[in-house]
Amino acid sequence: MRVEQLGEGEPEVAVVGGIHGDEPCGVRAVEAVLDARPAVERPVKLVVANEAAAAAGQRYLDVDLNRSFPGDPDGEGHEHRLAYDLLAELRGCTTLSMHSTQSYAGPFAIFEGVGPLARAACPHLTLDAVVDASAFTEGRLIAHHPETVEVECGRQGSPGAARNALRLVGEFLAAAGARPADGGWLDANRALAGDSSTGGSDARGPSDGTASTEDFEPPTSTECATTPSERPPAAKPPAAKPPAAEPPEGRGARPSDPNPTGTRSGGTPETGESTPTAAAGGGSAARGSSEEGVPVYRLVHAIPKPAATTYEVFVENFTRVATGEAFAAVDGEPLRAEEPFYPVLLSPYGYETVFGYAAEGAGRLDGR
Numbered sequence: 001m002r003v004e005q006l007g008e009g010e011p012e013v014a015v016v017g018g019i020h021g022d023e024p025c026g027v028r029a030v031e032a033v034l035d036a037r038p039a040v041e042r043p044v045k046l047v048v049a050n051e052a053a054a055a056a057g058q059r060y061l062d063v064d065l066n067r068s069f070p071g072d073p074d075g076e077g078h079e080h081r082l083a084y085d086l087l088a089e090l091r092g093c094t095t096l097s098m099h100s101t102q103s104y105a106g107p108f109a110i111f112e113g114v115g116p117l118a119r120a121a122c123p124h125l126t127l128d129a130v131v132d133a134s135a136f137t138e139g140r141l142i143a144h145h146p147e148t149v150e151v152e153c154g155r156q157g158s159p160g161a162a163r164n165a166l167r168l169v170g171e172f173l174a175a176a177g178a179r180p181a182d183g184g185w186l187d188a189n190r191a192l193a194g195d196s197s198t199g200g201s202d203a204r205g206p207s208d209g210t211a212s213t214e215d216f217e218p219p220t221s222t223e224c225a226t227t228p229s230e231r232p233p234a235a236k237p238p239a240a241k242p243p244a245a246e247p248p249e250g251r252g253a254r255p256s257d258p259n260p261t262g263t264r265s266g267g268t269p270e271t272g273e274s275t276p277t278a279a280a281g282g283g284s285a286a287r288g289s290s291e292e293g294v295p296v297y298r299l300v301h302a303i304p305k306p307a308a309t310t311y312e313v314f315v316e317n318f319t320r321v322a323t324g325e326a327f328a329a330v331d332g333e334p335l336r337a338e339e340p341f342y343p344v345l346l347s348p349y350g351y352e353t354v355f356g357y358a359a360e361g362a363g364r365l366d367g368r
Helices: 024-036 051-056 078-090 116-124 159-175
Strands: 002-006 013-017 044-048 094-101 108-111 129-132 148-155 226-228 294-304 311-313 326-330 333-337 342-344 354-365
Touching: 013 024, 013 078, 013 159, 024 044, 024 094, 024 148, 024 159, 044 078, 094 159, 108 116, 116 148, 116 159, 116 354, 129 354, 148 159, 294 342
Parallel strands: 013 044, 013 094, 094 148, 108 129, 129 294
Antiparallel strands: 002 044, 108 148, 226 333, 294 354, 311 326, 326 333, 342 354
16 A cells, blocks of 8 residues: 655545556546645645555455455455555545446446535535445445545546546545645646556456456345346437536536436435535535536445346436336346336446446535
8 A cells, every 4th residue: 555645744634546456547646646746735645555456457456445344454365454554544534535437437426325524525526426325335445434535437447537536636635625726736638648547558447358346346135126028229328418617527418317206316205305415615516516416316226137148238327217118138138127216337247246226316415
């Protein structure tokens, strides 16, 4: 584990990349900040977590680091010991942890529950969505270090993910008071110039040629509301809305409204739940955020993927799937939704045993 610092004093803010060795975007962002050494108003700790796995081009060496918290200083596996050491390094720090995915090109944040940190930080970050993954966080950093903002920066190994990661670091540090909110930040094209993750050898999939494991390992037993039917043509993606100022890489159409009338979502007549609002004071919502705020989705269950030769996904993540709509296919046999849901982390080959997750709308974070 590599640990560096900007500024003098005891850091209360940290930025982490490289929890998974095959996700270079966070490592590149940390390295770019260390190379530039920007002035900070509060000390900042910068961490490349699983250096050994990153050097090997593998997700992990022994076990998945993000399934190993709180760790064990005497554990047999490299990642068991590393999880313990990383938690010790982050103690007392509000933390940004950067990841990437095979299922979605835009940035989104993941929390164990939408609490004060999510409400305070997310309106100041350029995000497409916020995901409440409370039911799927066993062994994860966000379960054992709740002062963590976990972000998926874009597609694994893509140039856009590295640029999004660097942008999010700047926004997070501004929201944490570690740099001026209205000050300039590192130019991604210049800071990442020559970086292999922006198109070179690191712009790859898993090192062994097999499907990598996404950031949420599903439970061994899951329930899926789907039925085989006649195969339809692949659904066309929704038309993109006009881009906001300086949109993040990979961002197309905004996620659909998580609170349409009659769906199971926060803030609707059906549930009576209140829509969460941010408690952050000062500043404005992040560039690219809609006036309505950042949509929140709550993971409900994993969508199993039976053993087969080929898999397809027909729908866009964070876009509502209607009852009866075909959202995926297994060896050409479609799966249709038995009830409406929002797909999250849904991809043909991101997981070995599930397509991804079904979520429900849970309101918005609007910074007011």
